[in-house]
Amino acid sequence: MPLLELKDLTVSYGRIEAVRGISLTVDEGELVTLIGANGAGKTTTMRAISGVRPLARGSVHFDGKDIARVKAHERVLQGIVQAPEGRGVFPGMTVLENLEMGCYARTFPTKAAHDEVLEHVLELFPRLRERKDQLGGTLSGGEQQMVAIGRALMARPRLLLLDEPSMGLAPLVIQQIFRIISEINGEGTTILLVEQNAQQALSRSHRAYILETGEVVKTGPGTELLADPAVKQAYLGVA
């Protein structure tokens, strides 16, 4: 049984159908990537999974249960945690306070457990430790991205939704972020990743889906898609 299963998912904004009947699965422990041009419906799909956007049709099953009617904040309790596109860092809270908001819903049984996870997050992002008292709003874009990912990790997600974590980052930092994503996945966290950086994302993910104007047009193992001529041309800028 897959951890996440979308069946015939349709999401609309008014009369516009941004996502048109896509089906997708993510198995426990997998790193799955969603790739597509701007406006293909990637963020919309993520928002439907996290519950911020209602479904028009279709179903979302998490851990075998239909969660279509479960509210966004309750899905967090079940373990679906999103690092949203545009990061959503709390500007007036310090880095540490932002990280702590991550475990607001999924609280720790003991302080020791809390300290351990916090320590792990600060190890993944040493930069955040240096800036623990700096306000979120004054962080650089890359640092905010680290906060967004670190904050999601504080919830110990069962399914981590990452929407364009490499957006607006310097190449070196992108490398680093991707390495951390692989590392998190290697530790057992299931990840659904949305990326424009197809090369990096495909080479690191188990499977990938290619989205075009709200529909899945291709799917397969990451490395296989990486070798596909059509994918190469459309998403890797190779003629």
Next chain:
Amino acid sequence: MSTEMTTTAPAPVHLGVGDRVRLWWDALPRQTQWVAGVVGVLLVALLPVLRPPVLTTVGTDFAGVLAQFGMYALLAIGLNVVVGQTGLLDLGYVGFYAIGAYTVGLMTSPSSPWNLTDDWLSREWGWLFAVPVAVAITALSGLLLGSPTLRLRGDYLAIVTLGFGEIVRLLADNLSTVTGGGRGLNQIAYPVVGQSAERPNGIFSAGNTGLPLNSGTWWFWLSLVLIVLVLVVVGNLERSRVGRAWVAIREDEDAAEIMGVPTFKFKLWAFLIGASIGGLSGALYAGQVQFVVPTTFNVINSMLFLCAVVLGGQGNKLGVILGAFAIVYLPNFFLGRTELFGIPIDGNEIANYRYLFFGLALMILMIFRPQGLFPARQKLLTYGREVYVIARRAAAAATGRRTPDTTGGAR
């Protein structure tokens, strides 16, 4: 891991006055805080008795001004929960003040058709009985207003609440068979205690004019007690998970929801708590003045309350109390004065133009100090300051140098 990322020293955190005071305060031992708090409250309580010459108003009774300040301070604390903590712009807060006052009026005024005091409720205990009812009814009205409107955001919420404030006043003005319309409700009950030969109606009666312990002084003391109680309750809420949810909602509502904060529920709670405190203040007002009319609850008062919150520094309970003091005290300070520091002035005229001056003050404040006079941040950590200890220790180990203790160990 990220050795290629250069380590730069974090930017120094700039601390405002409010933050510095808070840092200093938090570093004090618990007993010292209690003693200082009690002494502070007692000093404030002694104001109407000592009547310090520099502070005492000349055109109007000083104790009466302080009593009004007490009620405004409650309003500012309540509104601060909604606007300052949760970031919901409520422009109709005066509506809750009115509902609180009118509930007491309707239950105890002889001119009200629902008067209970010529029935089974005694005049002596009428007020005390009506206060919790007034608080409950304002809380309910907060719930009724909040449930549909708190799904709106920002400007829309502001406009709807503005409408609410106006509707309450218009109802009071036009339901004349019940509320007495423009004539209002008179002879509202007040607590009858401490009767004596000179004070036949007790110390809280408006007829008690014997200085210095006139009715204003007693109402001020009563409001001080209520302020302390409300501060303890609100302070504990702010330090709890509820407070963290409020701040998260204020900062970024969508992100809060994604972090698993039931945003609608907590917005409703903020609204409800703010409303009940407003209602409590209104009930106090009705008892003190023993008379309510619709004009007291004009929408301009909402702006005045908001002014107190913005002036004092949104989110800082003690700051907004000072804001309330400025709003109430300054116009009364000028009332009846003909000279100040030897310069001849027309104090009554100056007091009349108070909205002009508050408007100017707000504009100047927004340009030079948009965070208010005494802004302050709260600590928002699950396990309080202990977390900083581990974060700091590990940082020193990782970077191989001593990290300066910027938090002072006492955030």
